[in-house]
Amino acid sequence: MTDQQSFAPxxxxxxxxxxLKVPAKTIREWRHKEEGPRYSRLGKHVRYLPGDVMDWVRDQSRLDAA
Known part of the structure; x- marks a missing residue:
């Protein structure tokens, strides 16, 4: 398996x-406020690693449970 094949889209x-079943506008607002999942900018494009999104969701669960 090559490195390219080991990455999720x-x-x-x-x-x-x-x-997340929320409007795209909410994701953009979270990004602007630095509150949402980690992201990367590839030129003018914003992209997310699915694992980072899932980690962020798990972190939110822990915060809400406290």
Whole structure:
């Protein structure tokens, strides 16, 4: 297996919004406020690693449970 095959596809804002079942506008607002999942900028494009989004969701659960 090559390094390229070991990576999951990157998600864009719409993918994250669909996964979290929130409007894409909410994802953009979280990004602007630095409150949402980690992301990367690839030129003018914003992309998310699915694992980072899932880690962020788990972290939110822990914060809400406290």
């Amino acid at each position: 990157l998600w864009d804002t719409d993918d994250v919004a669909a996964f």
